[in-house]
């Protein structure tokens with residue numbers, strides 16, 4: 035595949051697909067034309083993969099997720115097809131800067147955070163491994179809101195990724211299903227018949243997902259909602275223009291926007307409709323494909339593995355039973371067992387408020403037949419386990435966690451610690467009743483996006499040092515370890531990090547108007563804003579450091595740039611207060627001439643996948659400081675370690691496994707363990723005690739309370755301060771001094787550049803296990819019982 039070919043194809047698309055003459059082309063036109071030319075090169079492996087899967091008559095995996103946090107796709111496709119140099123040459127030959135062309139693509143922000151991004155990494159790995167699978171989700175017209183700051187306060191604005199044509203999808207008007215809602219269930223000669231009173235059409239939009247080296251491609255099928263009868267001409271003729279389009283608008287509401295909550299169950303009816311809409315359309319599509327190849331529906335589990343990405347598609351259990359029993363006449367118990375044989379359920383959070391519980395009355399109104407079926411499942415489980423103390427239906431609610439567990443043949447947590455906590459807490463009773471149902475599948479991330487695309491300097495160095503095979507066999511990074519004692523390699527490693535830091539400094543200057551010193555330590559915390567992730571502990575430590583530098587300006591300090599990134603759910607008041615506080619503290623500290631050269635705070639708005647790709651390669655320190663027992667896994671922690679940023683963190687989620695693999699000496703540990711946190715909470719006034727014992731913390735809290743960072747306004751942070759002083763459920767105060775001490779250890783370590791770079795390089799060399807390829811191989815063997823349809827990549 036020469037540059038000439040890609041160039042001629044790009045120019046052909048510019049002319050015939052975009053209808054643009056090169057002299058008049060805008061960057062958008064070139065980006066679209068190049069995208070279409072690159073997409074053309076995905077079609078052949080895509081068709082071949084589909085044919086191979088059909089020919090194999092084997093098993094397929096279906097990953098059902100309300101979220102796919104994809105980001106941009108052009109560079110990802112170019113990387114997986116090995117067309118980087120060609121694509122850059124094509125842009126330059128058209129008179130456009132490659133980076134500018136790539137930057138013209140909007141992020142597909144169809145997710146909130148960890149869960150959605152994990153789904154996207156999993157799709158890349160399933161294609162790279164040749165695991166026949168499809169992603170199923172919702173084609174939201176508006177993804178996660180755009181974040182901007184007004185005087186440091188988060189303002190949400192609608193996200194408009196579809197304002198421009200989406201280059202990577204194929205609309206499938208021929209794949210359309212009517213999805214029913216509401217109505218009643220009545221008896222009809224001994225059978226229960228659902229008579230819904232609403233219907234919405236689900237139309238498929240397919241995006242090919244190409245794997246490394248373009249050897250296999252799966253499909254991401256996203257459903258868009260449309261009205262059965264969209265336009266009311268009679269109303270229009272009556273001049274009731276709103277009335278005329280109301281049916282269309284109402285129907286499209288279902289796929290209009292992503293719910294921006296990532297930890298609390300909004301419990302909104304529309305959310306339940308979204309969950310049923312995509313789950314029902316996906317199951318219809320799965321059964322259509324199966325019935326096109328096989329007769330006996332009881333054989334479904336041998337050919338179909340369905341993974342529930344948290345409880346959000348949990349209605350899949352009752353819906354599959356409804357299809358098998360009500361529509362295909364299978365007897366109920368066989369239908370239930372058949373469904374269980376297909377279903378796997380992944381739990382991603384222990385936060386009680388994040389576990390979905392739908393009021394029975396709401397389920398009865400939206401999905402009356404499903405509520406009946408859920409009742410029968412629960413009764414059946416009670417009959418099988420008379421003394422059980424776990425219920426799907428309890429206190430007038432439908433517990434979607436219990437439903438998912440009982441309807442799945444395998445349940446997994448997303449890190450070793452999390453899986454143990456799932457067994458000991460949220461599902462302790464069900465674990466007792468089904469002791470071999472829970473397995474662990476520690477998360478992973480795709481090295482194609484998070485090293486090859488995001489960090490070309492490191493990619494080149496690693497490739498030059500150990501050859502090309504690490505990209506699809508990441509544990510080969512361990513072959514770098516002997517080179518860590520080689521000065522030449524370490525100089526090149528440090529140079530790569532420096533290149534990335536200078537690039538980030540340039541971007542911060544150009545986009546944020548902030549000048550940072552690339553020699554300073556880039557200390558980064560990027561993730562959704564949440565009390566358990568403890569961004570407020572980070573900013574309190576920053577204030578304490580500021581105080582310490584001001585008290586001893588000539589002391590031996592390590593220049594540090596504190597970089598934050600992250601959105602708060604619009605309704606999460608305290609998280610929004612934390613955002614405001616970080617911006618307010620930054621405003622004061624950055625203006626302080628005494629400390630300016632030693633400490634800066636930067637918080638670029640609208641953190642997303644593309645910004646993560648820019649920040650992570652430039653990081654020196656990875657902040658993973660959640661309250662132990664609260665972060666199910668984390669995946670940012672893995673991306674930072676791979677890109678040579680040692681972690682300061684607690685023994686929480688996958689931090690535990692990162693520390694085990696990179697070595698305790700290459701990890702800055704602090705804080706209470708999960709059991710210690712639980713014990714500490716039982717101590718009356720544990721926060722006040724900790725504050726009394728820590729003058730640094732007490733001073734910082736008092737400064738926040740007294741308005742030092744809010745122009746004397748003593749109300750602005752009353753919420754955060756009172757919560758910390760009187761509740762502090764996430765033990766910020768009790769972990770503060772440990773955190774402070776760990777940060778001072780970081781300072782000392784960073785002042786030894788060679789020593790620091792050694793830690794950084796060992797983090798890279800020892801984090802290969804955290805590839806999502808390893809994770810997917812685990813699911814394939816222990817959950818889906820499926821074999822890849824291609825041999826492992828040889829290069």
Ligand SMILES: CCc1ccc([C@H](C)CC(=O)N[C@@H]2O[C@H](CO)[C@@H](O)[C@H](O)[C@H]2O)cc1
Nearest residue numbers: 148149296299382388448665666667668669
């Ligand atoms: C009902 C609202 C809602 C929406 C999303 C969620 C997600 C489960 C939250 C989430 O993203 N969890 C994160 O999942 C990652 C992938 O497994 C983990 O690495 C993170 O630790 C976990 O917080 C909970 C509740």
